Amino acid sequence: MYRATKVRIYPNKEQAELLDRQFGAVRFVYNKALHIRSHWYKRYGVSLGNIKHIQPLLPIAKKSRKYDWLKNADSNSLQVALQNLDLAFKNFFEKRAKYPKFKRKNGTQSSYHCSNLKVTCDSIKIPKIPSIKANIHRELTGKVKSITITRAPTGKYYASILCDDGLEAAVKPTLITSVTGCDIGLADYLIRDDGKKTANPRYLVNAYRRLRRDSKNLSRKKPGSSNRKKARIKLAAQHERVANARADFQHKLSRSIIDENQAVIVETLKSANMMKNRRLARHIGDAAWNGFVTKLAYKAEQAGVHLVKIDQWYASSKTCHCCGHKMAEMPLKVREWQCPSCLADHDRDINAAINIKQKGITDLMAAGLVVKAHGGLRKSGSEPVAAWEVGSLAVYGGEQSPLCVLFTH
Numbered sequence: 001m002y003r004a005t006k007v008r009i010y011p012n013k014e015q016a017e018l019l020d021r022q023f024g025a026v027r028f029v030y031n032k033a034l035h036i037r038s039h040w041y042k043r044y045g046v047s048l049g050n051i052k053h054i055q056p057l058l059p060i061a062k063k064s065r066k067y068d069w070l071k072n073a074d075s076n077s078l079q080v081a082l083q084n085l086d087l088a089f090k091n092f093f094e095k096r097a098k099y100p101k102f103k104r105k106n107g108t109q110s111s112y113h114c115s116n117l118k119v120t121c122d123s124i125k126i127p128k129i130p131s132i133k134a135n136i137h138r139e140l141t142g143k144v145k146s147i148t149i150t151r152a153p154t155g156k157y158y159a160s161i162l163c164d165d166g167l168e169a170a171v172k173p174t175l176i177t178s179v180t181g182c183d184i185g186l187a188d189y190l191i192r193d194d195g196k197k198t199a200n201p202r203y204l205v206n207a208y209r210r211l212r213r214d215s216k217n218l219s220r221k222k223p224g225s226s227n228r229k230k231a232r233i234k235l236a237a238q239h240e241r242v243a244n245a246r247a248d249f250q251h252k253l254s255r256s257i258i259d260e261n262q263a264v265i266v267e268t269l270k271s272a273n274m275m276k277n278r279r280l281a282r283h284i285g286d287a288a289w290n291g292f293v294t295k296l297a298y299k300a301e302q303a304g305v306h307l308v309k310i311d312q313w314y315a316s317s318k319t320c321h322c323c324g325h326k327m328a329e330m331p332l333k334v335r336e337w338q339c340p341s342c343l344a345d346h347d348r349d350i351n352a353a354i355n356i357k358q359k360g361i362t363d364l365m366a367a368g369l370v371v372k373a374h375g376g377l378r379k380s381g382s383e384p385v386a387a388w389e390v391g392s393l394a395v396y397g398g399e400q401s402p403l404c405v406l407f408t409h
């Protein structure tokens with residue numbers, strides 16, 4: 001299994017200069033390729049989607065007098081810059097992202113290296129740059145596969161070290177006895193089907209006044225001045241603090257969910273769509289659900305836990321989990337409601353979490369797994385119904401959904 005560890009590195013002045021040149025080359029290749037591909041498309045209508053057109057240009061550029069300085073950079077990192085651009089275009093064409101943008105000198109810089117690497121207890125070595133002092137705060141096991149160096153807008157340098165520990169991936173159980181369904185929200189960050197709610201810490205919203213003050217301060221500074229640089233770093237540090245607090249929260253929450261369950265079911269939200277609601281945009285950006293689901297996914301992979309992602313169109317909030325009645329509308333402000341069909345009272349989020357869990361269990365059983373995590377069928381003290389029996393019955397649409405009884409505790 002592959003495991004990435006991010007460590008802080010402390011290049012000296014000379015090394016920082018070499019690193020900045022390395023970042024410059026990566027950024028140049030990315031931006032140049034983006035320019036060429038956009039130009040070809042506008043001018044000749046050549047498809048933007050193929051990396052094969054652009055890759056042969058790199059060795060030609062290195063031989064030319066104008067761009068021969070590219071030879072001083074690690075060639076792998078330049079190839080990867082082209083691949084990253086390819087991915088950015090792919091995400092754009094598959095409507096997951098906006099059109100790729102040019103990389104800026106002041107933004108986060110990064111560079112990928114995968115050959116001639118060395119990691120000791122207090123240093124790392126990448127091609128063409130002498131060993132850099134590093135704070136390896138965690139023991140690394142296995143073979144080092146790659147190192148990605150980044151420079152944050154605050155000017156701090158980091159190395160993400162990817163190791164292959166040589167072990168097989170954890171085996172996921174075929175008999176599942178503990179499942180949780182999670183709904184992700186704004187008022188509460190995470191709502192589990194058992195009613196457990198985790199409050200949304202709202203790091204960005206709380207830091208908003210400070211961020212606004214710092215960014216106003218930055219905009220008043222003269223372009224190119226050293227005061228502007230100072231203000232920019234101050235603002236970046238503020239953003240970094242928010243991001244660190246958020247990441248820490250997400251890591252701890254995802255860790256506890258993965259440790260407690262054999263299967264976790266979440267809804268994948270199309271937050272880009274919701275971001276169009278301007279009043280909510282800041283809160284949604286702050287919640288950063290995608291980052292949270294990513295953390296859940298790799299922890300699940302490492303621990304051998306099933307992670308089921310439910311499509312975002314699935315009407316988890318609108319459907320009554322008891323009888324399957326679907327409401328025509330469910331505005332965001334409605335927190336509690338009563339089902340007009342079966343008169344059950346619902347907490348909006350818990351009802352959604354239960355629906356998500358039910359849908360996930362159906363998916364797991366459809367994949368041939370046995371799920372016995374529902375606490376049994378509690379209908380007038382009868383014996384628990386075996387999961388495979390329940391699985392063969394229709395879940396939605398019927399008057400009496402068997403799973404609805406399953407989940408009433």
Ligand SMILES: [Zn+2]
Binds near residue numbers: 325340341343344
């Ligand atoms: Zn109902």
